[in-house]
Amino acid sequence: MLKKKIIKKTAETEVTFEFAQKGIKSVSLVADFNQWQPVTMKYHKKDKAFRTKAKLPGDGAFHFRYLLDDKVWENDHNADDYVPNPYGSDNSVVFTGIKK
Template sequence: MLKKKFFKSIDETEVTFEFAREDVTDVAIAGDFNEWQPQPMKFVKKDNVFRTRIRLPKNQDFNFRYLLNAQEWENDYAADAYIPNPFGTENSVVCTQPT
């Protein structure tokens, strides 16, 4: 799930990434914004989700995926778009342009 917060005073968008699945004990996020180096997401027990917030430049598109249990790649079901990647699957896309 994606939540976006747009700022009027700076050219950034704060994106909250959330992922939940019962059989997952560890989630990391990787994408264009971190050179595809998986960053761990924090488990929020009260909401039963893994969550992280990342500030990204406005008016750009970023590819990303979640790495589950350090072995399985998964997309975000609420992504703004999906595009094919070189591995025969798709990447999730988050758009930071205000609508």
């Protein structure tokens, strides 16, 4: 799940990335904005979900995927779009932007 908060002062968008699925022990966010390096998402017991935040430039489109238990790739079912990647699957896409 994606949640977005526009920060007008800095022309950025704070995006909260969230993933929940039973039986998963770890989730990493892997994205073009972090040079495709896995970033471990923190587990929140209260709502049984993994979550992390990122501040992204406004008016952009950013590709990302989730890596589950260091072996299974998954997309965000609430992504703004999906685009094919060179590995025969799709990347999730999040759009950022400043409302005028």
